[in-house]
Amino acid sequence: MLLNVTNLLSGYGNVRIVNDVSFSAAPNEIVAIIGRNGVGKTTLMKSLVGLISCAGGKIEFKSTDVTRMSAAKRARLGIGYVPQGRGIFTRLSVGDNLRMGEKVGNSSSSKNFDRVFEFFPILKERQNQKAGSLSGGEQQQLSIGRILVGSPELILLDEPSEGVQPNIVQEIGRIIRRLRDDEGLTVVIVEQNLDLIYAVADRCIVMDKGTIVAELTANELREPDVARRYLAI
Amino acid sequence: METFAEIFGIAYQLFDNIGFLVLSASGLIIIFGMMGVINMAHGELMMIGAYITAFSYHAGIPAPIAIIFAGIGAGLVGMVLERLVIRHFYKQLLSSLVVTWGLSLMISQTFLIVFGPSILNVPTPFGSFPVGDQTFGIYRMVLFAVAVMMVASVWAIFAFTKFGTRARATMENPDMANALGVNTGNIYALTFGLGCALGGVAGGMFALTATISPFFGINYTPLAFITVVVGGGGNAITGLISSVLSLAGIQTAVNNVVNVYVGYVAMFGAALVILLALPRGISDYLEQRKIRVRKASSRENSS
Numbered sequence: 324m325l326l327n328v329t330n331l332l333s334g335y336g337n338v339r340i341v342n343d344v345s346f347s348a349a350p351n352e353i354v355a356i357i358g359r360n361g362v363g364k365t366t367l368m369k370s371l372v373g374l375i376s377c378a379g380g381k382i383e384f385k386s387t388d389v390t391r392m393s394a395a396k397r398a399r400l401g402i403g404y405v406p407q408g409r410g411i412f413t414r415l416s417v418g419d420n421l422r423m424g425e426k427v428g429n430s431s432s433s434k435n436f437d438r439v440f441e442f443f444p445i446l447k448e449r450q451n452q453k454a455g456s457l458s459g460g461e462q463q464q465l466s467i468g469r470i471l472v473g474s475p476e477l478i479l480l481d482e483p484s485e486g487v488q489p490n491i492v493q494e495i496g497r498i499i500r501r502l503r504d505d506e507g508l509t510v511v512i513v514e515q516n517l518d519l520i521y522a523v524a525d526r527c528i529v530m531d532k533g534t535i536v537a538e539l540t541a542n543e544l545r546e547p548d549v550a551r552r553y554l555a556i
Numbered sequence: 557m558e559t560f561a562e563i564f565g566i567a568y569q570l571f572d573n574i575g576f577l578v579l580s581a582s583g584l585i586i587i588f589g590m591m592g593v594i595n596m597a598h599g600e601l602m603m604i605g606a607y608i609t610a611f612s613y614h615a616g617i618p619a620p621i622a623i624i625f626a627g628i629g630a631g632l633v634g635m636v637l638e639r640l641v642i643r644h645f646y647k648q649l650l651s652s653l654v655v656t657w658g659l660s661l662m663i664s665q666t667f668l669i670v671f672g673p674s675i676l677n678v679p680t681p682f683g684s685f686p687v688g689d690q691t692f693g694i695y696r697m698v699l700f701a702v703a704v705m706m707v708a709s710v711w712a713i714f715a716f717t718k719f720g721t722r723a724r725a726t727m728e729n730p731d732m733a734n735a736l737g738v739n740t741g742n743i744y745a746l747t748f749g750l751g752c753a754l755g756g757v758a759g760g761m762f763a764l765t766a767t768i769s770p771f772f773g774i775n776y777t778p779l780a781f782i783t784v785v786v787g788g789g790g791n792a793i794t795g796l797i798s799s800v801l802s803l804a805g806i807q808t809a810v811n812n813v814v815n816v817y818v819g820y821v822a823m824f825g826a827a828l829v830i831l832l833a834l835p836r837g838i839s840d841y842l843e844q845r846k847i848r849v850r851k852a853s854s855r856e857n858s859s
């Protein structure tokens with residue numbers, strides 16, 4: 324397993340949000356996490372990234388216990404995070420945003436830039452523009468491109484389709500698959516957009532009230548009743 | 557010749573006032589303007605710079621090198637303060653105000669106890685030159701030149717270096733910078749230290765013109781804060797430049813039409829009026845307007 328989460332507890336201050344979550348992601352796997360608004364998906368992601376410290380449980384990445392490791396160290400170890408809302412540095416240029424993804428001592432980054440521009444040609448055009456002036460979809464591409472510059476092994480995507488036009492969502496879906504198929508990346512993706520999940524996910528975890536209530540294959544989720552039951556849509 | 561001397565005198569005053577404001581504010585523009593930390597002890601870091609300069613100078617070190625020592629010394633003290641104290645009070649405006657005020661008192665009282673109420677001054681170098689029937693100190697123009705160089709180098713550091721990019725990213729969104737592998741704690745300490753180092757250099761420069769005492773900083777901090785607040789947080793450098801030009805411009809103008817004291821009052825009055833009209837400072841207003849103009853033009857393009 325590339326990522327192994329066992330009995331994770333976390334939250335904000337004394338408020339427990341993520342309650343006893345265990346799951347794992349194998350190398351080269353795309354795992355989706357779904358659940359209604361406010362069930363704790365983002366809180367779980369932030370705990371995995373290291374932006375929220377865990378009250379209990381264990382997170383292992385590449386067989387290393389990272390539970391108490393700082394977010395910066397986890398990033399350098401190979402975890403790339405695309406947060407909900409994209410986390411773009413709006414006052415920096417597009418190019419500087421991408422450079423923020425470079426890891427210390429990484430010599431191959433010019434090759435990585437070329438690859439990012441191949442995935443997202445629009446970013447090359449907009450390199451010198453302030454990132455805050457990009458549209459939602461372009462910012463989402465920038466956020467994904469930025470972590471690719473640092474060659475992560477695991478990428479954590481939090482609702483990449485939010486506020487993004489449908490054609491760009493499809494494009495993002497294709498890119499996620501390519502990252503897995505061609506580059507061997509492992510992906511954990513939080514999504515409410517079922518089309519995107521059908522397009523990419525191998526496996527789907529359903530969260531409710533901070534815990535995992537079901538695990539489904541993407542096909543199982545496709546049955547109309549199932550999705551309705553878990554997402555109440 | 558008469559009018560040339562008059563015009564030269566006014567220009568000289570303007571440059572002098574600009575240099576004074578820029579030097580006083582250049583450290584705070586980073587600490588308050590960029591980081592959003594109210595550091596009431598900034599004047600005391602300038603004072604430390606002045607003491608380092610004076611002691612080094614009297615130990616036989618040439619003044620320019622003594623001033624560089626002042627920058628390094630104040631920068632190191634600043635980094636230690638950031639690690640030990642300041643970092644616990646980010647985003648707590650009121651606490652940081654009280655805590656750094658306490659620090660400022662502690663630092664100046666310690667200097668009072670250790671070094672007494674004043675120390676040997678450093679003579680002002682370069683002498684002066686006459687224009688018409690007035691004489692003008694050369695060092696004042698050196699202050700202006702150093703002020704310009706300081707703004708230019710701060711701008712270059714934040715615009716072109718890896719550290720600058722990381723610092724700007726960290727100030728905008730520390731969590732995201734952290735999640736991208738940046739040790740944001742180090743960035744905060746270095747940025748704060750850089751602001752203090754600039755304060756130390758400014759203190760060292762002013763040490764050659766002023767009486768050096770434990771309360772040296774009080775001469776500079778109020779104006780420095782006003783300059784930075786008027787400039788606003790939209791863009792530190794344009795904020796500093798626009799604020800300094802308007803404040804120094806008004807001060808110089810009123811100074812020549814009325815007198816020095818009314819000139820000071822007019823400058824404070826101008827700061828008040830600017831902040832009433834643009835509560836978030838000039839640079840914030842300019843940035844907002846740029847965004848509005850861009851949005852308007854992209855609407856036109858798409859329609």
Ligand SMILES: Nc1ncnc2c1ncn2[C@@H]1O[C@H](COP(=O)(O)OP(=O)(O)OP(=O)(O)O)[C@@H](O)[C@H]1O
Nearest residue numbers: 335338340358359360361362363364365366367407
């Ligand atoms: N910074 C915070 N401090 C305190 N409580 C928070 C904070 N952020 C989120 N919460 C609370 O934690 C709970 C879970 O929020 P979280 O953002 O993890 O949900 P989510 O599943 O990602 O929802 P969404 O689908 O809307 O993104 C919510 O009840 C929310 O109010």
Ligand SMILES: [Mg+2]
Nearest residue numbers: 364365366407
């Ligand atoms: Mg969320």
